[in-house]
Amino acid sequence: MDFSLSKEQLMIQGMAKEFAEKYIEPVAEQIDRENKIPDNILKGLAELDLFGIPYDEAYGGADGGYDGYVLAMEQIGKASGGVAMTISAHSLALSAISFFGTEELKKKYMTPSCKGEHIASFAFTEPATGSDPKSLTTTAKKVGNEYVINGTKRFISNANWPGVIVVFAIDDQTNKPSAFLIDKLCEGYSISEPWDKIGMHGGMLLDVYLNDVKVPLENMLGGPSMGYPILQCGISFGKVGVSSTALGGTLAAYEEAMKYATEKMHRDAPIAKFQAMQLRLADLAIKYETARWMTYRLGWLANNVKDPRAFARDAALTKTFVCDNMVDCARIAMDVHGSYGLMNDYKISRIWKDSIIGPQIEGVADMQKMIVAGVNLAERK
Amino acid sequence: MATFMIYSSKEKQALELITAAKSVGAAAVKAVCINDEAQANALAAAGAEVLLINNDAISLADVAAVASALGQVAAQLGADTILLSSDRRGKEAAGRLAAILDAGCLTDISAIKANGDKIECQRNALGGATVATQYIASDKKIIAIRPKTFDAPGAGSGSVNAMTVDVKASAVKLIETKTRGGDSVDIEAAEALVVVGQGLNSKDDLPAVEALAKKLGGEVACSKPVATDKKWLSEERIVGLSGKKCKPELAIILGISGQVQFTVGIRDAKVIVAVNSDENATINGMADYILTADMHDVIKEMNSSL
Amino acid sequence: MNIVVAMKQVPDLQQVRIRNREPVFTDVPLVLGNIDKNALEAAVAIKESGDANVIALSAGNEDVEDTIKEALAAGADEAFLVLDDKLNGAESGVVAQVLAAAVKKIDDVGLILFGEGSGDNYSGQVGSRVAELLGLPQVAYASALELKGDKALVTRSLEDCTEIVEVTLPAVVTVLSDINEARIPSVTQILKAGKKPKEVLELDEVGVKIPPAASVVTVSNLAPETERKRIVVKSVAELIQSLTTEGVIGR
Ligand SMILES: Cc1cc2nc3c(=O)[nH]c(=O)nc-3n(C[C@H](O)[C@H](O)[C@H](O)COP(=O)(O)OP(=O)(O)OC[C@H]3O[C@@H](n4cnc5c(N)ncnc54)[C@H](O)[C@@H]3O)c2cc1C
Ligand SMILES: Cc1cc2nc3c(=O)[nH]c(=O)nc-3n(C[C@H](O)[C@H](O)[C@H](O)COP(=O)(O)OP(=O)(O)OC[C@H]3O[C@@H](n4cnc5c(N)ncnc54)[C@H](O)[C@@H]3O)c2cc1C
Numbered sequence: 001m002d003f004s005l006s007k008e009q010l011m012i013q014g015m016a017k018e019f020a021e022k023y024i025e026p027v028a029e030q031i032d033r034e035n036k037i038p039d040n041i042l043k044g045l046a047e048l049d050l051f052g053i054p055y056d057e058a059y060g061g062a063d064g065g066y067d068g069y070v071l072a073m074e075q076i077g078k079a080s081g082g083v084a085m086t087i088s089a090h091s092l093a094l095s096a097i098s099f100f101g102t103e104e105l106k107k108k109y110m111t112p113s114c115k116g117e118h119i120a121s122f123a124f125t126e127p128a129t130g131s132d133p134k135s136l137t138t139t140a141k142k143v144g145n146e147y148v149i150n151g152t153k154r155f156i157s158n159a160n161w162p163g164v165i166v167v168f169a170i171d172d173q174t175n176k177p178s179a180f181l182i183d184k185l186c187e188g189y190s191i192s193e194p195w196d197k198i199g200m201h202g203g204m205l206l207d208v209y210l211n212d213v214k215v216p217l218e219n220m221l222g223g224p225s226m227g228y229p230i231l232q233c234g235i236s237f238g239k240v241g242v243s244s245t246a247l248g249g250t251l252a253a254y255e256e257a258m259k260y261a262t263e264k265m266h267r268d269a270p271i272a273k274f275q276a277m278q279l280r281l282a283d284l285a286i287k288y289e290t291a292r293w294m295t296y297r298l299g300w301l302a303n304n305v306k307d308p309r310a311f312a313r314d315a316a317l318t319k320t321f322v323c324d325n326m327v328d329c330a331r332i333a334m335d336v337h338g339s340y341g342l343m344n345d346y347k348i349s350r351i352w353k354d355s356i357i358g359p360q361i362e363g364v365a366d367m368q369k370m371i372v373a374g375v376n377l378a379e380r381k
Numbered sequence: 382m383a384t385f386m387i388y389s390s391k392e393k394q395a396l397e398l399i400t401a402a403k404s405v406g407a408a409a410v411k412a413v414c415i416n417d418e419a420q421a422n423a424l425a426a427a428g429a430e431v432l433l434i435n436n437d438a439i440s441l442a443d444v445a446a447v448a449s450a451l452g453q454v455a456a457q458l459g460a461d462t463i464l465l466s467s468d469r470r471g472k473e474a475a476g477r478l479a480a481i482l483d484a485g486c487l488t489d490i491s492a493i494k495a496n497g498d499k500i501e502c503q504r505n506a507l508g509g510a511t512v513a514t515q516y517i518a519s520d521k522k523i524i525a526i527r528p529k530t531f532d533a534p535g536a537g538s539g540s541v542n543a544m545t546v547d548v549k550a551s552a553v554k555l556i557e558t559k560t561r562g563g564d565s566v567d568i569e570a571a572e573a574l575v576v577v578g579q580g581l582n583s584k585d586d587l588p589a590v591e592a593l594a595k596k597l598g599g600e601v602a603c604s605k606p607v608a609t610d611k612k613w614l615s616e617e618r619i620v621g622l623s624g625k626k627c628k629p630e631l632a633i634i635l636g637i638s639g640q641v642q643f644t645v646g647i648r649d650a651k652v653i654v655a656v657n658s659d660e661n662a663t664i665n666g667m668a669d670y671i672l673t674a675d676m677h678d679v680i681k682e683m684n685s686s687l
Numbered sequence: 688m689n690i691v692v693a694m695k696q697v698p699d700l701q702q703v704r705i706r707n708r709e710p711v712f713t714d715v716p717l718v719l720g721n722i723d724k725n726a727l728e729a730a731v732a733i734k735e736s737g738d739a740n741v742i743a744l745s746a747g748n749e750d751v752e753d754t755i756k757e758a759l760a761a762g763a764d765e766a767f768l769v770l771d772d773k774l775n776g777a778e779s780g781v782v783a784q785v786l787a788a789a790v791k792k793i794d795d796v797g798l799i800l801f802g803e804g805s806g807d808n809y810s811g812q813v814g815s816r817v818a819e820l821l822g823l824p825q826v827a828y829a830s831a832l833e834l835k836g837d838k839a840l841v842t843r844s845l846e847d848c849t850e851i852v853e854v855t856l857p858a859v860v861t862v863l864s865d866i867n868e869a870r871i872p873s874v875t876q877i878l879k880a881g882k883k884p885k886e887v888l889e890l891d892e893v894g895v896k897i898p899p900a901a902s903v904v905t906v907s908n909l910a911p912e913t914e915r916k917r918i919v920v921k922s923v924a925e926l927i928q929s930l931t932t933e934g935v936i937g938r
Contacts, residue, residue, distance in 0.1 A: 007881075008881065011757060012874055015877060062873070063878060064878055260661065445825065448819065474815070476783075477825070480819035488812060514906040518901060552858070553852050553855075652933050668915055669917070670918050672920050686923065686927060
């Protein structure tokens with residue numbers, strides 16, 4: 001067992017940290033206020049291969065593994081949850097394509113995405129269903145050698161950017177969900193205004209309207225009726241990104257609390273002199289370290305998934321812990337700040353708002369626990 | 382007993398080096414001047430035994446020639462302890478001369494003290510986070526001392542003698558010299574400094590800063606980005622690791638976060654005032670008086686009440 | 688033409704902690720010096736606008752084999768390393784001898800670049816020493832650098848002026864950090880760094896012996912003590928009152 005990082009891993013972490021500190025952090029508050037990531041940040045992320053870290057070089061990726069992805073995403077998430085969420089949702093779609101796509105689909109759709117020329121989306125959620133795949137209402141009707149898709153998708157990350165979108169729809173051939181790769185902004189594709197969500201601003205969330213969108217047969221991902229496995233598996237990879245983003249937020253909360261406690265004066269000494277403050281700082285350190293090693297391990301597991309069910313369980317339990325843990329840490333760090341932390345001038349206010357998002361996305365916390373228990377109970381039999 | 386030799390391209394700093402040599406027990410100080418008769422006379426009037434080299438083949442821009450000349454003089458004099466000024470020219474020459482003489486060398490020295498037959502030197506290390514005390518153990522020693530570490534010596538009666546050296550044909554040709562951004566100031570000499578950082582809104586706010594400096598009988602100085610990135614002030618006003626180390630009686634620091642590379646340049650000030658809109662700014666940790674406020678308001682109010 | 692960039696492995700200063708005034712280096716990762724990265728960037732810029740091969744040269748302990756990947760990721764074409772445990776923290780004079788001996792083993796060297804000072808010690812001697820040992824011309828404190836045939840046009844930034852000088856190649860140039868902004872390497876470049884060519888020599892292969900006695904001895908290296916009052920004042924009036932009492936204004 002060796003818990004140290006290789007030089008390459010340290011360099012990926014260092015590179016992301018440098019970019020995040022030099023370019024993202026100075027505009028993080030602006031991103032939060034304007035709900036928009038400046039173009040030069042997106043361009044910089046693309047130049048540094050941050051849109052394609054874990055994917056194969058043959059498809060434009062950097063071949064840096066999910067371990068490299070986790071390390072970079074932590075640093076980006078520390079500076080801005082919205083920027084990290086953009087990459088995370090994009091990678092969710094790419095991981096699904098990478099796992100289930102044909103050679104042609106991977107070449108065609110992953111290459112521009114990995115290079116950051118496109119930003120990908122993954123569309124499962126609908127107005128009537130978030131956690132239940134059986135309630136999908138979007139339909140795919142086979143007409144000749146194409147499918148025609150109709151329906152509405154809700155809360156779809158990155159739906160505004162050009163690129164590929166993985167769409168789940170009930171396949172009229174089997175009456176089960178299949179997944180399709182569609183070019184966003186094609187004919188019949190339209191989007192709502194961005195949702196005004198509580199945090200992770202800059203990460204764009206929109207509804208997608210699909211109106212007689214035509215898709216060639218070969219754009220079906222993984223084959224007929226593979227919707228459910230793709231959803232399960234894709235989302236498991238997605239949880240690597242969500243967990244890393246939350247880990248970054250946790251680190252930010254910890255650092256903000258440390259900074260405040262050692263700089264805010266009470267009489268003539270910093271408030272860190274109080275034991276109550278020290279206990280909080282210790283709790284933050286414990287919680288960060290726990291989340292860190294769980295997330296790093298998940299990145300390592302994602303590099304070599306042999307048993308998708310076991311991986312789904314590990315992803316679910318990691319994501320549940322790390323995202324809930326960020327909420328706890330934001331709360332503790334907020335307590336260190338007192339009323340000042342409530343002012344938008346303090347970064348902890350943003351971390352607090354961002355933190356509550358993790359537990360509600362890519363499967364709410366309860367669904368995660370059902371996955372964990374489900375896999376474990378099944379294995380016991 | 383050590384034989385001391387000093388050299389600086391600048392008269393003022395050469396004078397300081399005479400004092401430096403005496404402070405560690407030099408009985409006689411030999412000074413080298415290159416193509417600078419005025420400096421030679423000034424050093425002689427301060428008691429140095431000056432060796433004046435007049436040689437058109439030596440250009441200050443060609444450090445190889447300067448170091449070679451110094452090496453030849455040192456050999457002729459049997460000098461073993463050579464003090465240089467730790468300005469950029471001095472530092473550039475120091476390493477070259479050290480290689481010629483196979484000498485141990487210390488640069489950026491901010492204090493020296495004789496301890497038995499050793500000369501203990503202080504310099505910043507680790508980006509200014511620590512101060513190292515070191516001495517040179519080899520026979521030949523080169524110590525480059527920061528400008529302003531010593532005062533000029535009193536009057537004395539020295540001498541000026543001509544010296545000849547041979548230098549190789551130069552591979553460095555000076556094309557052009559540009560003096561810096563017009564205003565020539567000496568922030569190290571100022572009793573009071575008004576130091577501004579990136580908290581300053583715009584160049585248009587500078588006149589008010591200058592007015593305040595004037596009222597306090599001091600100078601305007603700045604953090605590095607204000608000069609090198611924004612170019613609002615000239616680089617000779619930078620305080621810090623790559624700027625000047627200042628010891629004013631009063632330093633009013635406005636809109637500066639307080640990174641260690643900056644603070645090393647001001648931590649020896651007698652009284653430090655920090656004005657920053659961030660009540661947690663790092664600079665507050667090293668201040669005697671902390672005022673959390675917009676620096677522009679503070680400047681305005683101080684100007685009107687002083 | 689080969690451009691050699693001499694780069695020093697130093698502890699990551701941001702991660703050096705101070706305990707009881709002593710710097711603590713345990714578990715502090717090793718990185719290349721910041722200003723050295725500007726020297727590398729200057730070399731890579733020349734390479735990109737013309738035709739040159741950039742060699743990162745470093746002397747140090749065996750960790751350098753890993754640390755030098757930073758240079759290979761940021762645009763160096765190959766690495767030339769002299770490795771020996773004794774080179775870790777070796778003094779300027781020794782390091783200069785090793786670097787000079789290494790440069791002699793490289794063909795067709797047009798330019799040898801250094802950072803103006805190392806990240807940890809910042810003594811700024813090594814470039815000048817190497818120039819002397821190799822008998823080459825030098826220009827230090829460069830804020831701009833441009834190649835013109837067999838010459839380089841260098842802007843030397845001094846305290847009170849800047850000099851534009853023309854120097855015949857091969858030459859030694861040390862650069863200031865503001866000469867450029869060093870690039871951040873991409874993930875792909877990072878992962879390919881380890882596959883770039885690397886020549887590794889031992890100390891006796893370059894023929895340098897480390898003298899048993901150090902020429903510079905460190906007596907102590909401590910964080911300075913600061914005792915500031917840290918009095919929070921609420922208004923300009925209160926500040927002026929305090930400064931007057933201190934006797935630093937109104938004299
Ligand atoms: C920032 C953000 C980004 C998003 N990005 C995307 C995206 O890119 N693509 C996408 O498809 N979606 C996306 N979503 C949607 C998100 O994935 C869903 O909202 C989420 O999966 C939860 O669905 P829901 O809100 O409909 O919750 P519901 O499923 O309605 O759950 C509500 C509550 O009911 C309980 N519950 C539900 N079902 C069960 C059950 N079977 N047993 C017990 N309890 C149950 C849960 O505990 C939960 O607390 C995003 C959402 C956000 C906020
Ligand atoms: C090798 C090296 C050498 C260096 N050498 C030096 C050096 O010699 N000198 C130097 O200064 N730096 C040096 N630096 C840079 C140094 O690390 C810092 O980046 C620099 O000092 C920051 O300058 P600043 O404090 O002005 O700017 P910032 O760090 O941007 O701080 C600006 C401050 O202004 C405050 N502020 C903003 N608006 C207002 C307002 N309206 N009123 C009041 N306060 C406000 C902010 O709260 C903040 O604290 C060096 C760096 C390196 C790597």
